[in-house]
Amino acid sequence: MSDILLEIRNLSTYFETRSGVVKAVDGLDLTLRRNHTMCVVGESGSGKSMTASSILQILKRPGRIVSGEMIYHFRDGRTVDIARLDPNSKQMRAIRGKYISMIFQEPMTSMSPVHTIGSQISEMMLVHEDVSKAEAKARTIELLTRVRIPDAAARFSSYPFQLSGGMRQRAMIAMALACRPDLVIADEPTTALDVTTQANVLNLMREIQRESGISIMLITHDLGVVAEVADDVTVMYLGRTMEQANVFDLFNAPKHPYTRALLGSVPRLDLQRGERLTQIRGMVPNPFARPTGCPFVTRCPERRFGLCDRQEPDLYRLDGSTSRCFQHDPVHAAAWAQNDEVLA
Amino acid sequence: MIHFIAKRLVAMVVMMFLISVAAFVIIQLPPGDFLTTLVASMQQGSDVSQEQIAFLTRRFGLDQPLYIQYWRWISGILLEGDFGYSFQWKRPVAELIWDQLGFTMLLSLATLLFAWAISFPIGVYSAVKQYSIGDYIVTFIGFIGLAIPNFLLALVLMYIGFRYFGQSVGGLFSPEYRTAPWSWAKVWDLISHLWIPMIVIGAARTAELIRIMRANLLDELNKPYVTTARAKGLSEVRLILKYPIRIALNPFVSTVGWVLPSLVSGAVIVSVVLNLPTVGPLLLTSLQSQDMYLAGGFILLLSVLTLVGTIVSDILLAILDPRIRLE
Numbered sequence A: 001m002s003d004i005l006l007e008i009r010n011l012s013t014y015f016e017t018r019s020g021v022v023k024a025v026d027g028l029d030l031t032l033r034r035n036h037t038m039c040v041v042g043e044s045g046s047g048k049s050m051t052a053s054s055i056l057q058i059l060k061r062p063g064r065i066v067s068g069e070m071i072y073h074f075r076d077g078r079t080v081d082i083a084r085l086d087p088n089s090k091q092m093r094a095i096r097g098k099y100i101s102m103i104f105q106e107p108m109t110s111m112s113p114v115h116t117i118g119s120q121i122s123e124m125m126l127v128h129e130d131v132s133k134a135e136a137k138a139r140t141i142e143l144l145t146r147v148r149i150p151d152a153a154a155r156f157s158s159y160p161f162q163l164s165g166g167m168r169q170r171a172m173i174a175m176a177l178a179c180r181p182d183l184v185i186a187d188e189p190t191t192a193l194d195v196t197t198q199a200n201v202l203n204l205m206r207e208i209q210r211e212s213g214i215s216i217m218l219i220t221h222d223l224g225v226v227a228e229v230a231d232d233v234t235v236m237y238l239g240r241t242m243e244q245a246n247v248f249d250l251f252n253a254p255k256h257p258y259t260r261a262l263l264g265s266v267p268r269l270d271l272q273r274g275e276r277l278t279q280i281r282g283m284v285p286n287p288f289a290r291p292t293g294c295p296f297v298t299r300c301p302e303r304r305f306g307l308c309d310r311q312e313p314d315l316y317r318l319d320g321s322t323s324r325c326f327q328h329d330p331v332h333a334a335a336w337a338q339n340d341e342v343l344a
Numbered sequence B: 001m002i003h004f005i006a007k008r009l010v011a012m013v014v015m016m017f018l019i020s021v022a023a024f025v026i027i028q029l030p031p032g033d034f035l036t037t038l039v040a041s042m043q044q045g046s047d048v049s050q051e052q053i054a055f056l057t058r059r060f061g062l063d064q065p066l067y068i069q070y071w072r073w074i075s076g077i078l079l080e081g082d083f084g085y086s087f088q089w090k091r092p093v094a095e096l097i098w099d100q101l102g103f104t105m106l107l108s109l110a111t112l113l114f115a116w117a118i119s120f121p122i123g124v125y126s127a128v129k130q131y132s133i134g135d136y137i138v139t140f141i142g143f144i145g146l147a148i149p150n151f152l153l154a155l156v157l158m159y160i161g162f163r164y165f166g167q168s169v170g171g172l173f174s175p176e177y178r179t180a181p182w183s184w185a186k187v188w189d190l191i192s193h194l195w196i197p198m199i200v201i202g203a204a205r206t207a208e209l210i211r212i213m214r215a216n217l218l219d220e221l222n223k224p225y226v227t228t229a230r231a232k233g234l235s236e237v238r239l240i241l242k243y244p245i246r247i248a249l250n251p252f253v254s255t256v257g258w259v260l261p262s263l264v265s266g267a268v269i270v271s272v273v274l275n276l277p278t279v280g281p282l283l284l285t286s287l288q289s290q291d292m293y294l295a296g297g298f299i300l301l302l303s304v305l306t307l308v309g310t311i312v313s314d315i316l317l318a319i320l321d322p323r324i325r326l327e
Helices: A048-056 A090-095 A117-128 A133-146 A165-177 A195-212 A223-229 A247-252 A257-264 A333-338 B002-028 B034-043 B050-060 B066-080 B093-128 B133-147 B150-165 B184-221 B224-231 B236-242 B244-254 B256-265 B268-274 B279-288 B292-320
Strands: A004-017 A020-033 A037-041 A063-073 A079-081 A100-103 A183-187 A215-219 A232-237 A240-246
Touching: A004 A048, A020 A037, A020 A048, A020 A063, A020 A215, A020 A232, A037 A048, A037 A223, A048 A063, A048 A100, A048 A183, A048 A215, A100 A165, A100 B224, A117 A133, A117 A165, A133 A165, A165 A183, A165 A195, A195 A215, A195 A223, A215 A223, A223 A247, A232 A247, A232 A257, A240 A247, A240 A257, B002 B066, B002 B292, B050 B066, B066 B292, B093 B133, B093 B184, B093 B244, B093 B279, B093 B292, B133 B184, B150 B184, B150 B268, B184 B244, B184 B268, B224 B236, B236 B244, B244 B256, B244 B292, B256 B292, B268 B279, B279 B292
Parallel strands: A020 A240, A037 A215, A037 A232, A100 A183, A183 A215
Antiparallel strands: A004 A020, A004 A063, A063 A079, A232 A240
16 A cells, blocks of 8 residues: 555646636645645645645636646555546546545535534435445444534434534534545634634544544644644645645745745744744735746745746755755755845 | 424414404595495495395494494404405305405416426526526526516417417316316316416516526525535535525525415406406406405405415425524
8 A cells, every 4th residue: 555645746727717817726746645644834825725626626617627637546556647537527426525525614604504414424425335324324423423522313413503613513524534535635624613622623633533544634824733733734825835844844944935934924932022023025916917937936035036036946856845946956056045136 | 393383373363363454444444335335326226125234234333333343344254254245246255255266276376386397497407507508598588588568478378379279268268168067178178278377477477486596596506515515426416406406495485475475466467368267356346346345355365375375485494494493
């Protein structure tokens, strides 16, 4: 069994609208390891959620995958390139929910208000597995117990609006786990919850991962959460991977200027009185006016005039991590170091 | 659920009382009253006798204060099913109403089913395939359906039915069946007459329901729970049928509340044009001729239908939507 679960290479997802093409995901590279947690971070509009939708091929119109590959490794060694599957095909539907499932941000709106949580969870099993309704119900109650919903048998016939926010998200997690998937994608699963509930939900996810050996792809913009749960981290900007590293390297020795800028904007306890948080100047560029050269060039504090605004850096392989910055390019590194003409 | 229905029923009884008072006040409003009209018609040589006037005066307490008149009227309806006496038709109001009510209900129900059966699939189609050519075509036809005055449509369909299908048009039966006892041939005759009024009365409603269904479903199709269902691996058809349509149905079934009474009163002109034996034309003439008990009976009946329709739609909604049921 391969250690790698999902390899995304050069994935591009575009939305062709009347006012132009929005490149939501633009040449993304990302590798998910089996039984590990990958956090995907980045500002709003960096394409995190679109990456998730692309993996499951549940993009809203007019979004579509225009290029790239997503090689998914089954447990038995077979592989499939998800990017080549038709979103409406049987094969794609067989992957959704069964091998890759998803936890959404807002459990209230992400569950049908007029169906019981029990029926919504057991539906997953009924769709993908050859089980009877009674079996599915028994397993659902078991799952609800496992995600620590008290009185699970009674909650089976509750409607989402009868549960608290934290409970709803637990039910959502139970739904994602229903068919024992290999990968659970969680798109900001704790954003809508209060801090205490957030911690509970994250602990629960970690615990389940340890027990059942699933991979989790957690989309978040909360670096605190990243430090807490991640094994690997992918930093995204304008639909591209800027840096991928394991969590210790990322926090101890961030490679990419964007990663450094993100980390610098997190409040810390060891700041001196009067010391200010750094902020990333400017805004995420308008999706129709992407900068030439490096995507981050308009806001980068370390950009080099004549280089970063002309050419686009590749994703360079470093020791155990990758970075999309010329300072890590063997060809340009020297030029980059000498050129101290930083764009003001 | 039982609690929910019980609450609605209690509210309905209170509402009924208020409406009956209002109906009674309305039929008392026009200048002149029942007695003066009777006396006037006697002078014109009508066959209403002095005894009859005296009897009616006693029966309805016409020389008594208003609240006693009201009590006589409403208790007659509640206890004996006696809606009063129609001066114009010289028959008890109840007889007149029941005569027509059966056909009215039949026509209303047929029209409602017709409107639902047509508008539901078309509405779903035009929402799921929004901005497709098919959507534009049904939307166009829908707007035409809304815009054509239905009496005009009635005339056109009558012409087509007569000219090309050789049907006897107007009414609900061909002349030879009108007084014949019920038989399969008569039922068939009824059905072949029913389609014109059904289409005419139902056209605007169908167009309206298509728009309602389309708008509702469009609202729901982009909701996160649909994406969740998709992420579960459900097929597109199955997930659309199970989730968004289920929720888009709410406003759809709540239309049943106002469909019932408006089918009765709204089809007056069509009924006149098509010569249908429904209550519509009767209501119209009773209002024109100040036939107070007949008019009052109708007003009361329409109100009851409104309330019944509302309660039916409330119950349907409660069945459909747990948020209402478990409030």
